[in-house]
Each structure stands twice: as C-alpha cells, then as structure tokens.
Amino acid sequence: MTSRRAARPLLLSYRALGLGDLLTGIPALRALGRAFPDCRHVLCAPAQLSPLVALVDGIDAVSDTRPLAVPARELRAPAVAVNLHGRGPESHRALQALAPQRLIAFDCPAAGHAGPAYDDDEHEVRRWCRLLEAGGIPADPGDLDLRLPPGAARHGGEGATVLHPGAANAARRWPIARFAEVARRELRRGRRVLVTGSPDERALGVELAERAGLDPEAVLAGRTGLDELAGVIAGAGRVVCGDTGVGHLATALGTPSLLLFGPTAPSRWGPPAARSQHVVLWAGREGDPHADSPDAGLLELDVERVDAALQQLPGRRDARPRRRGPTAA
Structure with missing residues (x-):
C-alpha cells in the first residue's frame, strides 16, 4: 500500500x-x-x-x-x-x-x-x-449490471444451456434426475449443455452428466474460478438454476435465466420484475431454507413445467460496460 x-x-x-x-x-x-x-x-x-x-x-x-x-x-x-x-x-x-x-x-x-x-x-x-x-446517500436498486469480463465466451459455452444443479442447502436443490431430463431435452434440440458448480458440487455435476448422457468435458463444476464462471454465464444462451448465486450472476450479466425457487420467496431474493429475461418458478409458499431435503414447494415444479418455461425464455440483453475495477487487496 x-x-x-x-x-x-x-x-x-x-x-x-x-x-x-x-x-x-x-x-x-x-x-x-x-x-x-x-x-x-x-x-x-x-x-x-x-x-x-x-x-x-x-x-x-x-x-x-x-x-x-x-x-x-x-x-x-x-x-x-x-x-x-x-x-x-x-x-x-x-x-x-x-x-x-x-x-x-x-x-x-x-x-x-x-x-x-x-x-x-x-x-x-x-x-x-x-x-x-x-443516511443521505442516493442508491439505485436497478444498478445491478456487471461489465462483461474479457473473453466472455469460454469452455465452448457461447449460446449453450448452462445447468447449475447445486445450492448451499439441500432445501434449495431441485432433484438431479429432473435436471438430467432437462439436459436430455436440450441435447435433442441440438443445444450444447454445460454443467457448472463449485469443487464441492463436482460429484453432483458428474452424476447429472452420466444420467443425461453428456460428454464428461461438459462438466465444468470444480474446474472454473469465479472469473471463468462469469465468462461461461456471460456467453451462455440461457441458465437454469435454483435460488443461488449463479442466478444473481445471470441477472448481473444479462443472460436469460430460469430460476427455480423453493423455501424462500422471490420477492426477497429474486431478480427485478422489470427484467423479463429472468423468469422465476415458485410454488407460492415459503419453507425452511436450511432443511436437509428438497423443499416441498420446489418438488412441485415438475420437468414439464420447467421445460416449457425454458423454451419461452426471452432473448438475452447485454449488460452495459463498466468503467474500472479495484486493485488487489
């Protein structure tokens, strides 16, 4: 310093x-x-x-x-x-x-x-x-956008469908078998499918790929840092995930997303209502976000409903560029 x-x-x-x-x-x-x-x-x-x-x-x-x-x-x-x-x-x-x-x-x-x-x-x-x-400091809740990171299209993800099956708590994890069925349908449509996640979620990503018949190289879980993950999401055609940080990343980068909410109301953690490229599915009732099994409301979201919503997602909107970033700590 x-x-x-x-x-x-x-x-x-x-x-x-x-x-x-x-x-x-x-x-x-x-x-x-x-x-x-x-x-x-x-x-x-x-x-x-x-x-x-x-x-x-x-x-x-x-x-x-x-x-x-x-x-x-x-x-x-x-x-x-x-x-x-x-x-x-x-x-x-x-x-x-x-x-x-x-x-x-x-x-x-x-x-x-x-x-x-x-x-x-x-x-x-x-x-x-x-x-x-x-405290007298003006703040705009809509100022959520991130500038696109350099090399936004990474791991062959340009236009791909990104599935992010993980979440910090089991209550917010949609069943892996259902994610796999969505992946199979996207493959039949001729879309590339990528699976993201943290190192702790790699086994979950591998299971999804095996169930869906994805190439092992499609599993990016545990193989990307946050900067690379941002590049993957920025270049993707669409993202499907639960109520997780990746959903907020898709919002910030303007990538169309389908967000599967369970125990927490989207009125508290969902994307801005004015951003129509981000679609939320929710059963309409809250539960225990720290439960050790998927929320009952989340389980009400079946594959047919999720797949139909995925096919109706609007096109992407590019996030506006930003001026500068910070130095290292």
Missing part, C-alpha cells in the same frame, strides 16, 4: 458473505463509491470473491474477511464504516471494534447503535439501498 493511498480517508464496506450476497449488494456498493469519491473504498469480504469484485466500479480493494470476523487491524479508524452484512449485533460489533468515525448500519439496541429499522420481508437489494438513503 503506497503512502498516497494510505493518506486517503478510508471507506469500509462490510459484506463478508457469499456470491449472491455480493451481487445483490452491488447497487449499494456502487452508491458508496460515488458518495465518497475521495475515500479509498475497501470491501471486507471473502478473498475468493475478488475476481468478481474486480468487475464492480467504485471499489478499490478487497480485504479477506470471514463472516462476522473483525476486519484487519490496518483498517482501524475508517472515516466511514458501512454494515451491509446484517442487522447486528455481531456484525455491528465487528465494525465498532475498528472505531470508525461514522457507522452506517441498521438500528441495533444490543450494539448501542441507532439507525433505520431492519425489515425481514424487504428485497435484499432494496434493503441496503434504503439503509444508505436513510
């Missing part, structure tokens, strides 16, 4: 969560960058998200931070610290430990902080924009 950068006031954003959390936080993060142009904007988040943070203008660096952990000591006494992580008290206290000059966060008596009330039923994107607006 150069002395010039060290001399700049520090703006600290705290969102030490996952992929979908980063992507739904983009409008608030960009708004903060615009509101404090003279500050060095550091995002406290897991380091593995850095390749995608590099696509978000208005952030200068990422500081590797585990969920609810106190950020690095060198980030002490920021001019402004913003809790985009949760309602507190743990996340509030993590930032208070740094003694910020100003803390922007939701109301939390347990942490001794007064602010706007947290709303459990609010959409995740709008929630953080409202927090900033309460």
Whole structure:
C-alpha cells in the first residue's frame, strides 16, 4: 500500500458473505463509491470473491474477511464504516471494534447503535439501498449490471444451456434426475449443455452428466474460478438454476435465466420484475431454507413445467460496460 493511498480517508464496506450476497449488494456498493469519491473504498469480504469484485466500479480493494470476523487491524479508524452484512449485533460489533468515525448500519439496541429499522420481508437489494438513503446517500436498486469480463465466451459455452444443479442447502436443490431430463431435452434440440458448480458440487455435476448422457468435458463444476464462471454465464444462451448465486450472476450479466425457487420467496431474493429475461418458478409458499431435503414447494415444479418455461425464455440483453475495477487487496 503506497503512502498516497494510505493518506486517503478510508471507506469500509462490510459484506463478508457469499456470491449472491455480493451481487445483490452491488447497487449499494456502487452508491458508496460515488458518495465518497475521495475515500479509498475497501470491501471486507471473502478473498475468493475478488475476481468478481474486480468487475464492480467504485471499489478499490478487497480485504479477506470471514463472516462476522473483525476486519484487519490496518483498517482501524475508517472515516466511514458501512454494515451491509446484517442487522447486528455481531456484525455491528465487528465494525465498532475498528472505531470508525461514522457507522452506517441498521438500528441495533444490543450494539448501542441507532439507525433505520431492519425489515425481514424487504428485497435484499432494496434493503441496503434504503439503509444508505436513510443516511443521505442516493442508491439505485436497478444498478445491478456487471461489465462483461474479457473473453466472455469460454469452455465452448457461447449460446449453450448452462445447468447449475447445486445450492448451499439441500432445501434449495431441485432433484438431479429432473435436471438430467432437462439436459436430455436440450441435447435433442441440438443445444450444447454445460454443467457448472463449485469443487464441492463436482460429484453432483458428474452424476447429472452420466444420467443425461453428456460428454464428461461438459462438466465444468470444480474446474472454473469465479472469473471463468462469469465468462461461461456471460456467453451462455440461457441458465437454469435454483435460488443461488449463479442466478444473481445471470441477472448481473444479462443472460436469460430460469430460476427455480423453493423455501424462500422471490420477492426477497429474486431478480427485478422489470427484467423479463429472468423468469422465476415458485410454488407460492415459503419453507425452511436450511432443511436437509428438497423443499416441498420446489418438488412441485415438475420437468414439464420447467421445460416449457425454458423454451419461452426471452432473448438475452447485454449488460452495459463498466468503467474500472479495484486493485488487489
């Protein structure tokens, strides 16, 4: 870190969560960058998200931070610290430990902080924009787009149907046999099918490929970093997935997507209603998102309904280009 950068006031954003959390936080993060142009904007988040943070203008660096952990000591006494992580008290206290000059966060008596009330039923994107607006910082919930990454069409994925069968919890995983049937139908239509996922989801991807008769090379799960995954999604013709970070990535990149929601209402985590290229199927009732088996409502979404919706997806809309990205942490 150069002395010039060290001399700049520090703006600290705290969102030490996952992929979908980063992507739904983009409008608030960009708004903060615009509101404090003279500050060095550091995002406290897991380091593995850095390749995608590099696509978000208005952030200068990422500081590797585990969920609810106190950020690095060198980030002490920021001019402004913003809790985009949760309602507190743990996340509030993590930032208070740094003694910020100003803390922007939701109301939390347990942490001794007064602010706007947290709303459990609010959409995740709008929630953080409202927090900033309460502090006099304009924020546009529609500012979700990412610039297309260099080399967007990767792994032969240009125009392909991308299936992402994994999810953090079993409650949000549509059955693998149903994904395989969708894959078989797409192959019969002459479409290339790719399967994405994390390293932990590779076995799931391999099972899907075996059931559907896909070439093993079609399984990208565990073989792509986040930057390559963004390239695959950006170049794809369409994406089918559950309520996961990949769905938010498709929204950000303008790739048509079919999102299969189960225990969580799309009114809280779904794509913007105005973006018609992203279609949500949902049984209409909530459940336990942490259950160890697929949600009953998710199971009501049969292959026929999903396949019909997939064939009716609108064409893609390219995300508008962005100006710059951050430096390394």
